Amino acid sequence: GAVVSQHPSRVICKSGTSVKIECRSLDFQATTMFWYRQFPKQSLMLMATSNEGSKATYEQGVEKDKFLINHASLTLSTLTVTSAHPEDSSFYICSASGGSPLHFGNGTRLTVT
Amino acid sequence: QKEVEQDPGPLSVPEGAIVSLNCTYSNSAFQYFMWYRQYSRKGPELLMYTYSSGNKEDGRFTAQVDKSSKYISLFIRDSQPSDSATYLCAMTPITGTASKLTFGTGTRLQVTL
Numbered sequence: 001g002a003v004v005s006q007h008p009s010r011v012i013c014k015s016g017t018s019v020k021i022e023c024r025s026l027d028f029q030a031t032t033m034f035w036y037r038q039f040p041k042q043s044l045m046l047m048a049t050s051n052e053g054s055k056a057t058y059e060q061g062v063e064k065d066k067f068l069i070n071h072a073s074l075t076l077s078t079l080t081v082t083s084a085h086p087e088d089s090s091f092y093i094c095s096a097s098g099g100s101p102l103h104f105g106n107g108t109r110l111t112v113t
Numbered sequence: 114q115k116e117v118e119q120d121p122g123p124l125s126v127p128e129g130a131i132v133s134l135n136c137t138y139s140n141s142a143f144q145y146f147m148w149y150r151q152y153s154r155k156g157p158e159l160l161m162y163t164y165s166s167g168n169k170e171d172g173r174f175t176a177q178v179d180k181s182s183k184y185i186s187l188f189i190r191d192s193q194p195s196d197s198a199t200y201l202c203a204m205t206p207i208t209g210t211a212s213k214l215t216f217g218t219g220t221r222l223q224v225t226l
Contacts, residue, residue, distance in 0.1 A: 006156070034213065041121075043201060043218040044157070093156050095214075101147050102203075102214060104156035 003027055004096050006105025013084055014113055021079045021108045023094030029074035030096035035067075038091040038107075050077040084112040116140050119202055119217030128226055132189040136202035136217045139183065143204040145212070146178050148187045151199045151219065160200075161187060192224045 003026040013019050023033055031052045036044040048069055049057040056069035066088075068080040077096075081088055093107040119136045126132055134148075145164055149157035161176040163169045163185075169176045175188040185204075189196055202217040 004156075041221075043216045046213065049213065091154070095156075097212065101145065101159060101162045102212065103159060104149070106156040107154070109154065 004094065004103045004105040006094055006108055008108055009106060010109045010111075012111045012113060015085055016083055018080055018082045019084055019110060021081075021092055021094075021110075023077045023079070023096065023105055025075045025096045028096075030077075031074060033071060033077040033094055033096040034102070035069060035077075035079050036093045036095065038093060040091075044093060047079075052077075081110065084110070086112045088112050114139060115218075116215050117202065117204065117217045120220055121218050123221040123223055125223045125225060126192055128192060128194060128224055130192050130224075132187075132192050132196070132222060132224075134187040134189075134200050134202075134220050134222070136185050136204075137183055138185075138204060138215075140204075140206070140215070141180075141183065142206040143215070144207070145205050146176070146185050147203040147214070148174075148176055149201040149203060150196075151201060153198075157201055189222075192222075194224045194226060197222055197224050 005024045007022045033050040035047045038044050047062045050069045050071040052071045058064045071077040089112045095102045095104045117138045148161040150160050151157045163176050166178045166180045173190045177186040199219040199221045201219040203214040205212040
């Protein structure tokens with residue numbers, strides 16, 4: 001079946017630093033990938049839609065300069081959290097589809113100290 | 114009013130019980146309906162995927178969609194402790210690589226021995 005790989009699974013960083021999260025589709029090409037954020041005991045909140053070869057589309061209220069998305073190839077999208085602060089600590093999940101429906105990566109738990 | 118409503122639970126049932134999980138929605142444009150299972154600190158795993166109204170069965174899982182009532186259900190037969198997880202319903206008006214999902218808040222299920 002379709003597999004989406006996300007790396008790293010867990011990262012701890014200091015306030016003010018930047019963190020890059022990778023999302024790869026392993027056995028299909030994904031022209032579109034999605035980035036979500038999930039707080040404890042809450043559902044997934046869509047942050048942005050990552051489009052291969054073009055700019056990402058951000059949801060209302062999501063700072064595009066803080067959450068940089070690059071979709072350089074049909075199998076890789078990256079999310080960079082710039083100048084991270086403790087309030088950015090969360091569970092970040094990517095998803096992709098080789099057709100339908102969407103499959104998700106295993107998420108990245110970001111802790112900013 | 115949220116587009117998708119889902120009781121957050123928690124729902125606790127004994128092993129072997131039949132579990133009924135439900136979502137209601139308000140957007141009549143939704144055509145594709147999914148159920149995801151999410152274990153703690155993991156990404157959502159696709160369980161069931163249905164189009165329009167009707168039933169779909171896969172092993173111990175049955176998904177039902179009633180578009181006239183804007184109501185979807187997931188039934189789990191012979192529930193096992195390993196079924197303990199959060200179950201998320203999701204839906205979209207279109208399918209394909211660009212389909213953006215709208216999620217319910219998730220229902221936390223605990224199957225006890």
